[in-house]
Amino acid sequence: MATRLKKNILKLLKEDEEFRYAVAGLIGLEEILKRLDSHEAELVRLREDMVAGFNRHDEELARLREETNRLREDMIAGFRRHDEELARLREETNRLREDMIAGFKRHDEEIAKLREDMIAGFKRHDEEMAKLREDMVTGFKRHDEEIAKLREDMNRGFDLLSRHLTAIGARWGIMAESAFREGLKGILEKELGLTVEKWSAFDESGVVHGYPSTVDIDISVRDGVAALIEVKSHLRRSDVAEFSRKIEFYIRKTGRTPDRRLIVTPYADAEALEAAEKLGIEVYTQV
Structure with a gap:
């Protein structure tokens, strides 16, 4: 009977299209039901996982909430400390101001x-400067007057010297250069009251005479006025040039610049007078 039933079912499946579709639908429904059961079990597991996940999230959120609350409390406490510190700083700033x-x-x-x-x-400085200026002007005025008086005295002395030179020339004739120099220096000291001293130094470079040698210069100082004096019986241009070199040598050696540069001679060449004028040397022939 079972065999017959199976044959009949197979025959219906072949010959009856509606039956065939009905059987296929039944078979598909069963599969669907199986799948639905499987899906329901999966949904149950998924719900359990979600519940577990939500529980974990709730716990994590609770911890985050606690940490946030503690952070808020710390921030509030920190702001309070900052406010207090700012208040103290404001007070200190006010005191500093x-x-x-x-x-x-x-x-x-x-x-x-x-x-x-x-x-x-x-x-006070201006007053002192004004007083000093007045004193300097007065001093310069006295100095100018003294120099003028000294020039007058020297000119008078040179007049006397001229007469003595004329007498010497008439009495002894032509004299040796060295004897003439010594005689004229004696007259300068006696008649003009000038103290004539000899200054000597060794010229290593030979600037004055062209070779290393001792250089002698007559120096006279009166009332603070220093004069270098050269006495010649006959003045030539070469004598003027040599005296100028002596003066430069004296300045280089001593570091002092003389106030006057004098050549005393009874006779001078025209070229010698011209050279002396260019070199700033005073020449006295009518003395």
């Missing part, structure tokens, strides 16, 4: 006093 204002005020007072002292000092 007051101290600075007081210090600037003291400085302004000190600067004002210093300015007054400086003005008073400059005024």
Whole structure:
């Protein structure tokens, strides 16, 4: 009977299209039901996983909430400390501002006093300078008067010297150069009251005579006026040039510049007078 039933079912499946579709639908529904059961079990597991996940999230959120609350409390406490610190800093800044204002005020007072002292000092300095200027002008005036008087005395002395030179020439005739120099120096000392001293130094470079040698120069100092004097019986241009070299040698050696440069001679060539004028040397022939 079972075999017959199976054959009949197979025959219906072949011959009856509607039956065939009905059987296929039944077979598909069963598969769907199986799948639905499987899906339901999967959904149950998924729900359990979601519940577990939500529980974990709730716990994590709770911890985050606790940490956030602690952070908020720490922030509030920190802001409170900052507010207190800012208040103290504001007080210190105010005190510092007051101290600075007081210090600037003291400085302004000190600067004002210093300015007054400086003005008073400059005024005293100007008065002292004015007095010093007056004293200098008076001193220069006295100095000029003394120099003028000295020039007059020297000119009078040179007049006397001229007469003595004429007498010497008439009495002894032509004299040796060295004897003439010594005689004329004696007259300068006696008649003019000039103290003539000899200054000597060794010229290593040979600037004066062209070779290393001892250089002698007559020096006279009166009333603070220093004069270098050269006495010649006959003055030539070469004598003027040599005396000029002696003067430069003296300045280089001593570091002092003479006030006057004098050549005393009873006779001078025209070229010698011209050279002396160019070199700033005074020549006395009518003495």
